[in-house]
Structure formats: structure tokens, C-alpha cells
Amino acid sequence: MGGRRAKYKQLPPAPLPELKQDRPSSKKLGKRKADADDDLDSERAHTRPAKRAKEGSKVANQKAGKAGQKGDGRPGVKSQKGNKPPAQSNRKGKKREEEVEVELLETESGGENEGWEDMSDVEDGKAIVGDLSDLESGEEDDDLLQGPTEELDLGSDEEEEIELFPKKGTKSKQQKRCVRILAPPGSDDTSLEDDKDSEDEDERVTVANMEARSRALDEAAAHEAKLGLEEVQNAAAEEGDDDVDMEDDGEEGDGEPFRLPTAEEREEEKKGVTDVHVVQRRMRRCVRVLGSFKKLAEKGRSRSEYVEQLISDIASYFGYNQFLAEKLFQLFSVAEAIEFFEANEMSRPVTIRTNTLKTRRRDLAQVLINRGVNLEPIGKWTNVGLQVFESTVPIGATPEYLAGHYMLQAASSFLPVIALGPQPNERILDMASAPGGKTTHIAALLQNTGHVFANDTSKARTKSLAANVHRMGCKNVTVCSYDGREFPKVMGGFDRVLLDAPCSGTGVISKDSSVKVNKTDRDFMLLSHLQKQLILCAIDSVSPESKTGGYLVYSTCSVTVDENEAVVDYALKKRPNVTLVDTGIGFGREGFTKYRGKTFHPSVSLARRFYPHVHNMDGFFVAKFKIEKRAKVKSSGDEASTVTGDVVNTVIEEDVGFNSEEDQKYVEEGRRRQLKAKGLRVRPRQKIEHDLSTKVAA
Numbered sequence: 001m002g003g004r005r006a007k008y009k010q011l012p013p014a015p016l017p018e019l020k021q022d023r024p025s026s027k028k029l030g031k032r033k034a035d036a037d038d039d040l041d042s043e044r045a046h047t048r049p050a051k052r053a054k055e056g057s058k059v060a061n062q063k064a065g066k067a068g069q070k071g072d073g074r075p076g077v078k079s080q081k082g083n084k085p086p087a088q089s090n091r092k093g094k095k096r097e098e099e100v101e102v103e104l105l106e107t108e109s110g111g112e113n114e115g116w117e118d119m120s121d122v123e124d125g126k127a128i129v130g131d132l133s134d135l136e137s138g139e140e141d142d143d144l145l146q147g148p149t150e151e152l153d154l155g156s157d158e159e160e161e162i163e164l165f166p167k168k169g170t171k172s173k174q175q176k177r178c179v180r181i182l183a184p185p186g187s188d189d190t191s192l193e194d195d196k197d198s199e200d201e202d203e204r205v206t207v208a209n210m211e212a213r214s215r216a217l218d219e220a221a222a223h224e225a226k227l228g229l230e231e232v233q234n235a236a237a238e239e240g241d242d243d244v245d246m247e248d249d250g251e252e253g254d255g256e257p258f259r260l261p262t263a264e265e266r267e268e269e270k271k272g273v274t275d276v277h278v279v280q281r282r283m284r285r286c287v288r289v290l291g292s293f294k295k296l297a298e299k300g301r302s303r304s305e306y307v308e309q310l311i312s313d314i315a316s317y318f319g320y321n322q323f324l325a326e327k328l329f330q331l332f333s334v335a336e337a338i339e340f341f342e343a344n345e346m347s348r349p350v351t352i353r354t355n356t357l358k359t360r361r362r363d364l365a366q367v368l369i370n371r372g373v374n375l376e377p378i379g380k381w382t383n384v385g386l387q388v389f390e391s392t393v394p395i396g397a398t399p400e401y402l403a404g405h406y407m408l409q410a411a412s413s414f415l416p417v418i419a420l421g422p423q424p425n426e427r428i429l430d431m432a433s434a435p436g437g438k439t440t441h442i443a444a445l446l447q448n449t450g451h452v453f454a455n456d457t458s459k460a461r462t463k464s465l466a467a468n469v470h471r472m473g474c475k476n477v478t479v480c481s482y483d484g485r486e487f488p489k490v491m492g493g494f495d496r497v498l499l500d501a502p503c504s505g506t507g508v509i510s511k512d513s514s515v516k517v518n519k520t521d522r523d524f525m526l527l528s529h530l531q532k533q534l535i536l537c538a539i540d541s542v543s544p545e546s547k548t549g550g551y552l553v554y555s556t557c558s559v560t561v562d563e564n565e566a567v568v569d570y571a572l573k574k575r576p577n578v579t580l581v582d583t584g585i586g587f588g589r590e591g592f593t594k595y596r597g598k599t600f601h602p603s604v605s606l607a608r609r610f611y612p613h614v615h616n617m618d619g620f621f622v623a624k625f626k627i628e629k630r631a632k633v634k635s636s637g638d639e640a641s642t643v644t645g646d647v648v649n650t651v652i653e654e655d656v657g658f659n660s661e662e663d664q665k666y667v668e669e670g671r672r673r674q675l676k677a678k679g680l681r682v683r684p685r686q687k688i689e690h691d692l693s694t695k696v697a698a
């Protein structure tokens with residue numbers, strides 16, 4: 001069964017297999033599920049996840065999330081108590097956990113409503129797992145491992161000594177995980193963990209021996225990747241109908257066939273309180289039947305009846321509204337959908353980004369270790385990220401934090417800036433930038449050269465943006481507050497533009513569970529519309545003549561197709577002078593080119609999707625465009641054409657405005673909202689819609 005999960009996991013880059021080992025990785029999640037599924041009498045099985053999220057001990061990243069959410073501009077943001085972060089769940093005792101406090105200093109005014117990634121973006125923690133070898137990657141950190149050979153000073157003023165790798169007898173799970181990674185290829189995982197324990201304990205990790213250990217970790221990671229690949233291949237070779245990731249509860253063997261509730265029974269159920277065991281068991285059974293429909297389905301029952309029941313149970317079990325449960329369910333295969341929903345119940349790891357304008361990652365790591373912070377590099381794909389496992393000090397209030405040596409920032413938030421690839425001396429627009437996680441990252445990559453225009457429509461949010469810009473020592477940033485749709489009229493000709501668009505936040509449900517119930521079909525329509533308007537303005541703000549750039553990166557912390565591929569595809573259609581290019585990120589799932597009857601441009605596969613259950617980071621989407629010159633040429637017909645490289649496309653010369661009939665309802669709704677916001681009387685929505693439909697009919 002464990003092997004099947006690997007199917008959903010993308011093997012490269014190397015860090016991903018590590019996810020299996022201690023984060024809410026495939027296997028771990030699988031175990032967690034299996035536990036709950038197998039043992040219906042277990043305490044856990046008595047509680048729905050939504051409820052479980054309110055229980056449990058406090059841990060570093062939960063506090064980070066909580067504190068971050070304090071300042072979060074999103075409405076109804078609740079702290080996510082309870083579930084331990086994946087990487088920390090196996091860590092030291094409760095006492096230590098209680099001591100940990102992560103505070104986030106940036107405060108946000110509320111009021112913005114569309115599930116911005118905002119503070120989560122900057123202040124929440126989550127990460128892909130890395131290994132120590134990551135400390136080697138990147139020029140800035142090249143000398144990291146050549147430091148003095150003294151052992152790391154791990155501090156000892158606490159009852160329990162914090163160590164990067166504790167000594168014999170006090171070995172933490174983190175250490176166990178590292179031991180396991182060090183296992184030679186071919187060894188049995190479990191035995192290996194035990195066998196290696198004693199050997200490993202003899203050698204404490206020091207700055208001097210980290211390099212050798214890093215190499216060993218790399219080899220082990222490569223081996224894991226190979227095993228993972230084999231798992232995927234094996235799983236693919238299995239019968240398709242066996243493709244269910246929920247453990248067998250043995251009930252099939254009891255001779256009691258699974259029966260879907262009748263319409264009356266469902267009605268009855270709605271009236272009363274449903275036993276969580278019943279829901280849980282039924283979900284498991286539905287998944288199994290859907291995986292082997294011909295064999296297991298009740299006679300006379302259709303597939304859609306099982307799907308309907310399953311979605312309804314997912315909604316009630318995980319606490320979503322029916323609409324969103326269905327929308328998210330549709331993104332995945334049946335079994336993978338369950339993994340996604342489960343991953344949303346777990347916090348992502350706390351991560352920080354080194355501010356290279358002020359320090360180097362190795363120095364920062366050392367200082368924080370000395371303060372009692374247990375950390376390690378996030379992964380090979382970033383040379384500035386660190387994952388914090390636990391801390392005796394508030395990560396959001398250390399002297400280093402206050403001095404701007406790092407940003408508390410979600411790992412997924414590094415990705416758009418990596419894709420953007422700012423080059424020194426460039427002029428860059430960050431179109432929706434508050435509270436500035438990505439702006440300050442861009443400024444750092446520019447090494448304080450060039451210029452970053454950090455814009456956000458919300459004046460209130462630009463305050464925390466400005467505060468972050470100052471704290472991080474960015475001297476090349478101008479903060480401004482326009483509606484992004486006013487660009488490029490305000491300013492244009494940028495070498496690169498980042499549009500980290502306002503979105504529904506379906507990728508950050510683990511931080512903001514209000515998304516589960518407060519999003520409707522209408523919200524997605526309006527958001528998608530706003531995103532389409534913004535992306536055209538963002539494209540038009542890029543200078544196709546830029547010598548070094550000419551790129552736009554579009555990103556969201558949402559996983560829905562409406563907000564991602566549909567927006568990107570729309571931009572490709574409306575602006576024939578742009579093409580999608582590789583993001584350069586090196587991992588992530590491909591963007592959809594077909595989805596529920598819709599077909600997108602084949603190049604949309606170049607976009608990248610990131611998922612909590614696959615990458616152990618927030619759900620995220622990144623697409624990178626190259627903007628070429630528009631050159632009008634006369635074509636044989638009446639239509640004008642534009643030459644883009646050697647491709648001749650039909651020009652769709654149109655304003656960014658949305659004046660087609662199809663768009664009228666959005667335009668009207670926008671006007672209605674504006675008037676309402678000004679306290680003016682507005683016509684009832686139904687009346688407007690009625691007038692529009694009669695106009696269209698006429």
C-alpha cells in the first residue's frame with residue numbers, strides 16, 4: 001500500500017524522497033491514515049479532523065502560524081492549533097514544545113478578503129525537507145562547511161539540552177531520521193534505523209564533519225529516489241482497480257457487503273448527528289469501490305452515486321462546504337484526493353529565508369543554533385532557506401530577526417522569486433506585494449542594485465510591507481499603492497514583473513481553515529476575473545525590449561484551475577506576444593493542459609503546481625512568461641497579425657477592459673460593489689442580472 005502513494009509523488013528533486021521519512025510524507029500520511037482507518041476504536045478515530053485541529057500541544061510552527069495569522073489580512077483566519085507540524089511531530093518532549101514560542105512581528109490590518117497568502121506567505125512556516133548537504137549549495141554558502149572544527153555550541157541553559165544531533169541516549173527522532181538517511185543502499189529501512197543507531201551516536205555532527213555527512217545524505221537521498229521510482233513503477237504495474245490508498249479494514253472479509261445509503265437514509269442522516277465512525281468507514285469503502293468498481297459496486301448503483309456520497313462524506317468529515325469539497329476533489333484521483341484533504345489538516349514546517357543583504361546562511365544558522373534553535377537547510381533547491389524544527393526562543397522576535405537577518409517565510413513563497421530570476425540592476429515590479437516576503441527576496445537577489453517597485457492596492461497592507469522593507473535593509477525598493485489594473489498607465493517598461501495574485505487561498509487551508517467554508521462559486525468567478533485583468537496589465541508592464549529580462553511570473557497560493565491554468569491560458573490567448581517558458585524550479589507537477597472538458601494551450605504544462613501532500617509545502621502555482629515585441633504586419637485578410645519570434649499569430653488587439661457580453665455581469669458586479677463600498681444605494685443584484693439577460697436575449 002505504501003508504494004502506491006509514491007505514485008503521486010514526484011521523484012526529482014532529491015529532497016522529495018526525504019519527505020517520506022519524517023514529514024507528512026506519503027508513507028507517514030499513509031501510516032496516519034492506516035492507523036485511523038484500522039483502529040476505529042482509537043481515540044483519534046472518534047474525532048473529525050476539523051475538531052482534532054483544535055486539540056493537541058503547541059509547537060513552534062503552529063505558534064508561528066497562529067501569530068502570523070494574527071497579522072494576516074485574511075478574514076476569519078483562525079489559528080491552527082493541534083496537529084503537529086510534520087517535521088516536528090516526532091520531536092522532543094512536550095515540555096520543550098511548550099517552551100517554544102514563535103512570534104511574528106509584522107502586523108497586518110485586516111480587511112482584505114481574498115485569502116491572500118500574505119502573512120502566511122511571509123510569516124508562516126512550511127518547507128520541503130532538506131538535508132545538511134544543502135548548506136553547501138549556492139555560492140553564498142560555499143564556505144559554510146569549512147568553518148572551525150569545534151563542535152557546534154548547542155547551548156545548555158535549558159533543562160533539556162538542544163542539539164542539532166543529540167548525544168547518545170538522548171537521540172531525537174530527527175537524529176533517527178538522519179541515521180536512516182545514512183543507511184547504505186539496499187538495507188532494510190527499519191532494521192537499519194536501529195542498527196545504525198549506535199554507530200551514529202559515536203560521531204556527533206560538527207561543522208567539520210558536516211560535509212562528509214552531507215555527501216552520505218545525498219547518496220542516501222539518491223537511493224531513496226531510486227527506490228521511490230521503483231515503487232512508482234511497481235504501483236503502475238499493479239491492477240488499476242487496486243489503486244486505493246486506504247487500508248483494508250477487513251470488513252469485506254466479514255461477508256458484509258458495503259451498501260450505499262438510500263436517499264431516505266441520507267435525509268435522515270442530515271437531520272441527526274452522524275457517527276464519525278460511520279462516515280469514516282463509508283469513505284474508506286467508497287474509495288475502495290471506486291477503485292474497483294466492476295468488482296465491488298452494488299448492482300444498480302452508478303459510479304457517480306459513490307462519488308457523490310464520498311464528496312459529501314469528505315465535506316462533513318473534514319469540515320468543508322459541499323461546493324469546495326467537490327471542487328478540490330476533482331483535481332485528483334479518488335485516492336489522492338483523500339491524501340490532499342488529509343494533508344490540509346496538518347501544519348507545514350516553519351521555514352525562514354536568510355536575508356543575504358545582511359548575513360550568510362551558515363552564519364545565521366550558527367547564531368540561531370547557539371540560541372537554541374534546532375534547524376536544517378530546507379532543500380537543495382534553495383541556498384537561503386532553513387527549516388526550524390524547534391526553538392527555545394521566539395523565532396519571530398530574536399535579535400537577528402529584528403535586525404532583518406531573516407524572514408519567516410513559507411518555502412512555497414520562495415518559488416515565484418526563484419522563477420523570476422532577478423538580475424542585478426534590473427527594474428522590477430512586484431504588482432501585489434504586501435507584506436513583502438517576495439519583494440524583499442527580490443531586493444536581496446538584486447543585491448540592492450536596480451529598483452523594485454513594490455505595489456499593493458491595500459494601503460493598510462503597505463504599512464507592513466514598508467516595515468519589512470526597512471527591517472530587511474532593502475535600499476532599492478519603492479512602495480506604492482495602486483490597483484494593479486492601473487498598470488502600465490502608472491508605470492511600465494519593467495525588466496521583470498511578479499504578479500503574486502490575490503487568490504482564494506485553497507493552497508493554504510492548513511493555515512486558514514476558514515477557506516473551507518467561506519468560498520462560493522461566485523468568489524471563484526470574481527477572483528478568476530480579477531486575476532485575468534491583472535495578468536494582462538502585468539504583461540503590458542513588461543518591456544519586451546529588456547536586454548536582460550522581459551519576463552512575467554504569475555503565481556497564486558491556490559490550487560484551483562480557474563485561478564491558475566485558466567488565467568494563464570487566457571493571457572496566452574489575449575496576448576499573442578507572450579509565451580510560457582520553463583520556471584526553472586526543477587520540481588513540482590506540470591500544469592494541466594486538459595481539465596474537465598477544457599483544453600488549455602499545450603505549453604501550460606510548463607507551469608508548476610505544488611501540493612501539501614506531495615511536496616510538504618503549501619499548495620502553490622507558478623507560471624513564467626516571456627514577453628516578446630508586438631510587431632504588427634498586414635496579413636492577407638483584414639485581420640492584423642503580430643509576429644512573435646517566428647510565429648505569426650492573429651492579433652487580438654483589445655483593451656484590458658472587459659466589455660464583452662460575457663463579462664458584463666462581472667463589470668456590473670464590480671460597479672455595484674464599488675458603489676456599495678462608498679455607502680451609495682445599489683440596485684438589487686437580481687434586477688441587474690435580469691436586465692442583462694434581457695439585453696443579451698434582445
Ligand SMILES: C[S@@+](CC[C@H](N)C(=O)[O-])C[C@H]1O[C@@H](n2cnc3c(N)ncnc32)[C@H](O)[C@@H]1O
Pocket residue numbers: 112116117118121122413431432433434435436437438439455456457458461482483484485500501502503
Ligand atoms: C498573495 S498576496 C501577496 C503576497 C506578497 N506577494 C508577499 O509575498 O508577501 C496578494 C496581495 O494582492 C493585493 N491585491 C488585491 N487586489 C489587488 C489589485 N487589484 N492590485 C494590486 N494588489 C492587489 C492584496 O492586498 C494582497 O496583499
